[in-house]
Amino acid sequence: MRRMLIVGVLIFAMLGLAAPSTFAQSGSGIAGVVKDTSGAVLPGVTVEASSPALIEKVRTAVTDGSGQYKIVGLVPGVYAVSFTLTGFTTVRRERVELTASFTATVNADLRVGSLQETITVTGETPTVDVQNVVQQRVMTRDIISAVPAGMRSAAQLAVLIPGVTTNNQDVGGTAFSASAIAIHGSRLQEQTQLYDGMNYNNGQGRGGNFIAIVTNDATVSEISLETSGLSAESETSGVRTNLIPRDGGNTFKGLFIGSFANHDLQSNNLNDDLKATGLTSVTTLNRTYDADPAWGGPIKKDRLWFWGSVRAQASEQSVAGIYYNLTPTGHAYTPDTNRPADSIERNQNESLRLTLQATPRNKITLQHQNASQQRPYYGYSLGQLTNAPEAIYASKSAPMYQSQGGWSSPVTSKLLFEAGVLYNNKDYPTLPQPDNAPNQVAWRDLGSGFSWGNYGNTYGHNASHNFNTRFTASYVTGSHALKAGVTYMHLWAWTSSDVVNDGMTLQLRNASPTQVTVFATPLNFYELLDANWGLFVQDQWTLKRLTVNAGVRFDALRDLVPAQTIGPGPQVPTRNLSFDAVDNVPNWKDATPRLGLSYDLFGSGKTAAKFSFGKYLEGPNPPTYTRPANPAGAIVQSATRTWSDRNGDFVPQADELGALNPSNFGAPNISTRYADDVLVSRGYNWEIAAQVAHELMPRVSLNAGYFRRWFGNFTSNDNLSLGPADFDPYCATAPLDARLPGGGGYAVCGLYDQKRIVTQNTLISKTSNFGTQTEIFNGVDLSVNARLPRGVVASGGASVGRVATNNCFVVDSPQALLNCDVTPPFQPNVKALAIYPLPWWGLQTSATFQSLPGPQITASRSYSSADVSSSLGHNLLNGTANVPLIKPGTLYAERLYQVDFRASKSIKMPRGRVQVNVDLYNAFNASSILAQNTTYGALWLRPTQILQGRLLKFGGQIDF
Numbered sequence: 001m002r003r004m005l006i007v008g009v010l011i012f013a014m015l016g017l018a019a020p021s022t023f024a025q026s027g028s029g030i031a032g033v034v035k036d037t038s039g040a041v042l043p044g045v046t047v048e049a050s051s052p053a054l055i056e057k058v059r060t061a062v063t064d065g066s067g068q069y070k071i072v073g074l075v076p077g078v079y080a081v082s083f084t085l086t087g088f089t090t091v092r093r094e095r096v097e098l099t100a101s102f103t104a105t106v107n108a109d110l111r112v113g114s115l116q117e118t119i120t121v122t123g124e125t126p127t128v129d130v131q132n133v134v135q136q137r138v139m140t141r142d143i144i145s146a147v148p149a150g151m152r153s154a155a156q157l158a159v160l161i162p163g164v165t166t167n168n169q170d171v172g173g174t175a176f177s178a179s180a181i182a183i184h185g186s187r188l189q190e191q192t193q194l195y196d197g198m199n200y201n202n203g204q205g206r207g208g209n210f211i212a213i214v215t216n217d218a219t220v221s222e223i224s225l226e227t228s229g230l231s232a233e234s235e236t237s238g239v240r241t242n243l244i245p246r247d248g249g250n251t252f253k254g255l256f257i258g259s260f261a262n263h264d265l266q267s268n269n270l271n272d273d274l275k276a277t278g279l280t281s282v283t284t285l286n287r288t289y290d291a292d293p294a295w296g297g298p299i300k301k302d303r304l305w306f307w308g309s310v311r312a313q314a315s316e317q318s319v320a321g322i323y324y325n326l327t328p329t330g331h332a333y334t335p336d337t338n339r340p341a342d343s344i345e346r347n348q349n350e351s352l353r354l355t356l357q358a359t360p361r362n363k364i365t366l367q368h369q370n371a372s373q374q375r376p377y378y379g380y381s382l383g384q385l386t387n388a389p390e391a392i393y394a395s396k397s398a399p400m401y402q403s404q405g406g407w408s409s410p411v412t413s414k415l416l417f418e419a420g421v422l423y424n425n426k427d428y429p430t431l432p433q434p435d436n437a438p439n440q441v442a443w444r445d446l447g448s449g450f451s452w453g454n455y456g457n458t459y460g461h462n463a464s465h466n467f468n469t470r471f472t473a474s475y476v477t478g479s480h481a482l483k484a485g486v487t488y489m490h491l492w493a494w495t496s497s498d499v500v501n502d503g504m505t506l507q508l509r510n511a512s513p514t515q516v517t518v519f520a521t522p523l524n525f526y527e528l529l530d531a532n533w534g535l536f537v538q539d540q541w542t543l544k545r546l547t548v549n550a551g552v553r554f555d556a557l558r559d560l561v562p563a564q565t566i567g568p569g570p571q572v573p574t575r576n577l578s579f580d581a582v583d584n585v586p587n588w589k590d591a592t593p594r595l596g597l598s599y600d601l602f603g604s605g606k607t608a609a610k611f612s613f614g615k616y617l618e619g620p621n622p623p624t625y626t627r628p629a630n631p632a633g634a635i636v637q638s639a640t641r642t643w644s645d646r647n648g649d650f651v652p653q654a655d656e657l658g659a660l661n662p663s664n665f666g667a668p669n670i671s672t673r674y675a676d677d678v679l680v681s682r683g684y685n686w687e688i689a690a691q692v693a694h695e696l697m698p699r700v701s702l703n704a705g706y707f708r709r710w711f712g713n714f715t716s717n718d719n720l721s722l723g724p725a726d727f728d729p730y731c732a733t734a735p736l737d738a739r740l741p742g743g744g745g746y747a748v749c750g751l752y753d754q755k756r757i758v759t760q761n762t763l764i765s766k767t768s769n770f771g772t773q774t775e776i777f778n779g780v781d782l783s784v785n786a787r788l789p790r791g792v793v794a795s796g797g798a799s800v801g802r803v804a805t806n807n808c809f810v811v812d813s814p815q816a817l818l819n820c821d822v823t824p825p826f827q828p829n830v831k832a833l834a835i836y837p838l839p840w841w842g843l844q845t846s847a848t849f850q851s852l853p854g855p856q857i858t859a860s861r862s863y864s865s866a867d868v869s870s871s872l873g874h875n876l877l878n879g880t881a882n883v884p885l886i887k888p889g890t891l892y893a894e895r896l897y898q899v900d901f902r903a904s905k906s907i908k909m910p911r912g913r914v915q916v917n918v919d920l921y922n923a924f925n926a927s928s929i930l931a932q933n934t935t936y937g938a939l940w941l942r943p944t945q946i947l948q949g950r951l952l953k954f955g956g957q958i959d960f
Contacts, residue, residue, distance in 0.1 A: 028098050029072040031131060031542075032107040034063050034083055041067025042110060043478075045085045051098075052249070053077025055305065055357045060413045064478030068542060072476050073408070073416050076100050076140070076222050076244060081108075082118075089113035097125040099138035100224035100244050105130055105605040124698035127785065130608040131540065131547040133596030135228035135691065135705065137161050137785075141221055143793060145257075145957060146835045147846050148172070148900040148919045151290070151313065152217045154193070154241040155179035155208055158225050160848055162783050162831045163799030164239065167209070169852075169896070169930055171948040172261060172921035173288055174315050176381035177347060177373075180208030183227045184687070184707045185777025185803045186238035190619045194242040196367070198404060198422040203464025203491035203529070205621030206236075212424035212466060213371040213402050216349040218257055218294035218309040221246045228689045228707060229612035232536040232551030232594045233485070237616035237687055237709070245367065247355045248296030248305030257292040259917070259955030261285060269927035269949035277942045281340055282927070283320040285951060289313070296353075305355040314346040319380050320946060325452050328390040329440055331650040332511065333452040341389045343380040348372045361411060367404045373397040378430060379455075385944030386933060388452035391442060393430040393459050400426045416474040418485075427463035432500055439501050446862050446880065447510035449935030456505045458521060458637075460496030467491075481540040491529035491622050497637075498522045502570035506643070506652065509862065509880065510937075513645035516652050518571045519638045520666040526564055527626035532557045538594070545603050549596035549612075557588045557682070559622060561630045572666040579631035585674065586625050588682040590617055606695035618683030618713075625679075628672045628764060636760070639665035642879055661878065664759055671760040672717075678764055683713040700786040707801070709777040714767035714807075721761045722812045727752035729814070730872035732863050732883045739941060740859065740885060748885060750818035751868075754877050771809025777801055779826075790839075796832030796849070824889035827853040842906040847899065854893030855929060859885040861936035885936060896928035896947060912960035918952070925950040 034045045045063040053075045061069045079096045088110040098104055104126050139157045150156045150173030158164050163183045168175035180188035189207035193200055195215065202212040226240040234240055263286050270282045289312075296307030318340035326334040353367040375381060379392035406420030432440075432455045442456035472485030499505065499519040507515045538551035561582040568575045594614040601607040627633045642658035645651075664671075691705035731749040734740055767773045779801020786794045808820040830851040837844040860882045865875035900921045907914045931945040 028074045028076055028100055029070060029103040030074065030079065030081060030096065030098065030106050031068070031070040031103050032105050033067045034069065034108045034110060035067055036088070037109055037111045042085060042088075043067060045069070045083050045110070047071065048082045048084070049074065049079050050082075051075070051077045051079040055247070055302070055355060055363065056360060059410065061476070061478075062413060066479050068478035070476045070478060070481050072474055072481060073410070073418070074098055076138075081106050083108040083110060085110060087112060090118040092118055092120045094120060094122060095125070099140055100222050100242065101134065101136045101138060101226060103129050103131045107605065126605055126695070127699055127701040127787070128606055128608050128693045128695050130600040130605050131542060131598055133229040133549050133598050133610045133612040133689075134226050134231060135689065135703075136224060136226040139223040139225065142791075143835065144217070144220070144223065145915070146793070146844065146902070146904070147833060147848055148902040148921060149848070150175065151177065153177065153179070153215065154223050154225070154243060155181050157223055158239060158241065159850070160831050160833050161225060161227065162797040163779070163781055163801070163829050164227070164831075165829070169898070169947060171898070172285075172900075172919065172951040172953050173259070173290065173313075174285055174317060174948055174951075177214045177345060178209045178211050181239050183239050184779060184801065185709045185775075186685075189621060190236040190238035190616075192234060192236055192238065192240040194240070195402075195422075196245050196404065196420075197242060198406075198420050198470070199466065199468050199489060200402060200422065200424060201466060202424060202426045203466045203493045203622065204462055204495075205623075206619045210621070212426045213369050213400060214313075214347040214349060214373060215243060216292065216309050216311040216351045216369065218255060218292045218311065219245050219307065219351045219353065219369075228687065228705070229596055229610070230594070230614065230616070231549065232538045232553040232592075233483075235534055235553065235555055235617055236619040237685055245353060246294075246296070246307050247353065247365070248298065248307040250298050250301050250305075252295070252297030254293070254295035254960050256294075256958040257290070257955075258957075259290045259919075259953055260288070261951055261953035262287045265952040266948070267925050267950040269922075269925045269946070271927050274927055274943060274946065278939070279321050279943055280337065281318070281320055282946055283343075283948055284318045284340075285948065286316040286318060286342075288315045288953075290955070299354075303357055306353065307355075308352045309350075311347070311349045313348075315344070317343045319343050319385070321942060321944070322385065322388065325388045325390055328388070328436075328453060330453075331443060331508070333388055333443075333450060341380070342377055344374070344376050345381060346374045362407065362409045364407050365405075369402045371397075371400045371402075373400060373428070383931060383945070385931065386449045386451060386935075386939070388450075390433050390436055390440075391451045391453060391455055392433065393455045394433055395428050395430050397426060397428040414476050416476070417472070418474075419469070419471045421469040422466070424466045425464075427461055429461045430459040432459060436500070441501050442505040443508065444505065445508045445511065446514065447508070447937045448939050449933060449937070450939065454500045458497040458499055458519065460498050460522075461494060463494045465492040479542045482537070484537045485535075487534040489529065489532040491532075493527050493622050495525045495527075495623065496522065497525070504571070509864075513643045513650060513652075514880070515640045515643050516657065517638055517640050518660075518665065520572045520575070520635055521569050521637070523566060523632055523635065523637065524564065525623065525627065525630055525632055526562045527622050527630065528560050528562065529622045530558050530560045545600040547598045549594070549598070551594040553592050553594070555588070555590050555592070555617060557586070558583075559585050559626045561585065561626050564632060566632055566635075575666065577631075577668050582629050582631065584679060585629035586679040586682070588680065590682050590684070592617060592684070608693045610689070610691045610693065612687070612689045615684055615686050618685075620683075629674060631668065631670070634670045634672060635668055636662055636665050636671065640878070661757060662760060663757065669759070672762040672764065675763055675765040677766055678715055681713050681766065683711065683715075685709055685711045699788055700784070703781070703783050703785070703797075705781045707777070707779050707781065711775040714773045715764050716767045716770060716811050718763045718765050718770075718811050719758070719761060720763055721758040722754070724810055724812070724814050726755050726758075727813050727815070728755055728872060728874075730868050732868050732871070734885050735861070735936070741891070748883055750815060751881070751883060752813050752815040753872055753881065754813070757877065767807075770811050771807070773807040773809070775803060775805050777803045791835065791837045791844070793835040794833070797830075799829045800826050802826050819884060819887050822887075822889040827892075829853070842908075844904040844906065846902045846904070850896065850898045852896040854895050855931055856888065857886060857891035857893060857932070857941070858888065858934045859936040859940060860934055861885055893929045893932070896930070897924070897926055898928070898947060899923045909960070912958065915957045917955045917957075919955065921951040921953065922947060923950060
């Protein structure tokens with residue numbers, strides 16, 4: 001820890017406490033070819049790109065021997081590009097609109113003439129990037145401000161891209177803020193989250209569920225969303241989001257973004273079909289608001305700018321089908337149907353950004369964001385939708401802040417240096433409800449899957465730090481662009497673990513006592529991603545109409561567990577343990593290649609055929625690998641005891657409890673360990689993409705592509721104390737139920753019960769030692785993007801794909817062969833977005849459309865020994881067994897259709913503009929099921945989450 005802090009202080013000192021600027025991190029550029037009127041290329045032409053978005057005003061390049069030029073590392077904005085050569089007229093191209101992560105092709109033809117003569121050329125901004133292979137979409141500020149998109153976060157805007165999936169479906173900003181996204185079979189935790197080019201995940205993990213701060217919309221200029229063909233700068237695949245922050249300018253400007261809605265503005269979408277499932281209420285909004293003022297300008301003109309903002313945002317809801325408990329301390333759940341359960345999230349963010357042009361060739365920025373987050377019923381946001389309110393944990397994040405710094409310098413027109421550093425600190429503790437007594441019992445009915453009384457699992461702190469830094473150097477000539485860099489990340493995580501009622505929870509089965517669970521808490525887990533180094537080289541050569549993008553990346557990732565001491569607990573009163581540090585869990589070193597080819601089919605810059613092929617690495621959350629190797633994690637943390645409750649008082653007495661299972665509960669037994677090759681062999685996936693991009697007409701482009709992704713280096717848990725011979729086969733009979741395949745009544749075979757209780761002795765091994773495991777995505781995308789005159793914007797398309805999995809091999813139990821080969825049907829993911837300014841009264845309309853597959857229908861039923869003894873021949877070892885009744889990938893709920901609509905009125909003011917918005921989310925009041933109870937019983941298929949009803953929301957923006 002000390003070493004990390006010292007390194008951080010030194011880097012901050014070297015960079016002058018500056019932040020990585022959009023100049024360095026947006027990845028934008030302008031490139032092209034300059035010729036004379038005969039078609040011959042012209043070397044030595046001076047090319048200048050100027051824009052008010054550049055604090056230094058102008059960037060310059062010179063064409064090479066092939067007449068080509070490149071200007072890289074530009075800030076998104078509107079540019080003028082001029083071409084000058086002695087003996088030729090000057091040509092100037094106006095209004096080139098440059099977005100993040102896009103290289104605009106701007107060619108020029110110069111004729112012999114006077115230097116004093118300037119020819120101004122008008123033309124549409126290119127819509128096809130004929131040099132880069134990355135598939136990306138940029139949400140510019142005008143789109144962010146125009147479309148109905150809830151909180152306007154990266155995830156809520158990314159879901160409007162065909163093929164992007166999320167774990168939270170939003171209606172008007174009611175979804176949980178920590179939403180993760182994926183595309184083309186990628187995994188949610190592999191999403192790369194960048195703020196101004198730097199990773200801003202917290203130290204507990206990666207992906208959208210592990211954001212360190214809830215960002216401030218008024219600080220964001222654009223959002224770049226890269227979905228395929230990622231360069232060697234990216235360690236993982238999936239969606240790569242980059243929030244490009246606003247800088248101040250030479251003019252004082254400000255804005256205020258606000259919105260509000262409440263229960264009176266929402267329709268009830270509880271229909272007869274939902275009532276037939278037993279649902280008596282739906283998730284509804286109580287109140288949501290968002291207030292986000294910002295202001296910025298020059299501290300010193302052309303030298304130092306600032307931009308500051310404060311945001312307060314909240315979403316307060318009632319949860320569908322769950323009610324407060326009239327008897328929270330009793331052994332039965334008594335719903336108070338007059339008090340629906342609450343799900344609440346309140347966020348705040350204060351941000352200040354400084355931008356300094358220290359010298360004509362040195363730019364530095366500094367940004368600090370302080371945030372807070374309160375989630376009184378946090379578990380509902382995470383999908384714990386079979387818990388009464390008193391059985392849901394609460395959370396209040398503190399501390400929660402982020403500081404960012406960096407430097408960029410175009411040393412010459414060919415050489416560019418960039419550096420950046422980021423540090424954040426967050427703790428999001430999970431705690432029982434504050435009104436619960438410490439010894440209040442946590443109950444769970446295994447038959448219905450419902451919990452009440454108190455939170456029935458571990459809770460505690462989730463504290464973390466993220467320190468990461470980067471340095472890159474770019475060398476650019478007319479036809480060649482080389483970029484090399486180094487990145488470093490250090491993540492620190494501390495997780496505490498405790499359980500209510502002195503570490504004991506009680507379980508029923510269909511209202512009858514069946515077992516108790518005891519926990520060896522309290523526990524503390526310290527885990528470090530000690531060093532994650534990345535070295536990359538990305539090269540781009542343009543050879544006439546072909547551009548080759550070739551890169552290679554080397555990553556070295558090492559995790560460790562610090563030394564620690566663990567004291568006694570209620571269920572382990574004599575415990576006093578000390579553990580030495582554990583290093584190299586894992587210690588991975590990997591080289592991954594990237595190759596991309598982009599061919600300008602007709603030499604017009606309007607049609608490109610693209611191919612990309614690359615290997616990407618697994619991005620596990622730090623505890624994923626450190627926890628099994630953590631000696632504290634090796635403690636058998638929980639055990640069950642059968643409970644007969646002979647006197648019927650629902651209070652477990654010693655003579656009513658069976659033996660502990662496992663018997664070594666609470667013992668410091670190293671029961672799980674890694675095979676040596678796992679700790680040096682990292683998971684990966686390969687992606688192939690073949691695409692065609694074509695400009696159908698000015699500002700309208702068509703994109704079609706095929707995508708394939710496959711994963712490798714899987715791991716399996718092998719209990720060395722068990723083998724296939726230690727299991728007895730049996731069958732279970734599915735209940736008669738018209739909702740089950742064929743009406744139920746069928747035999748579910750391929751089930752196996754363990755013959756004897758054994759000590760856990762697990763070796764985490766490479767799956768290839770047992771058989772072949774596959775996970776393969778295949779799919780195609782078709783999309784259209786248009787930015788037409790008068791502010792008309794339209795985009796949309798369809799993505800059709802599926803992930804097929806196969807793991808048909810046996811490690812311990814032969815039951816692994818049950819449902820081991822899953823090939824779901826191809827299902828389309830359809831999205832659309834449109835913005836249309838009306839020709840009168842300053843009115844504008846916009847709408848978004850989503851059509852998504854419904855959730856998969858599964859069923860797991862708890863069987864007792866009596867249910868299966870005729871087939872098994874003896875009682876189940878643990879008394880009960882969960883049996884899957886439906887093969888995965890065969891049944892799905894109805895598709896989701898969501899239409900959101902906005903009408904806006906703009907009023908010009910003497911010094912700015914006022915925009916008033918009226919939003920209608922879920923305009924057709926759909927009641928699509930998002931999640932449902934999968935435990936077969938009285939609550940099976942009862943929706944636990946549905947799309948919120950039609951919501952009318954008022955908002956607006958003031959620019960001054």
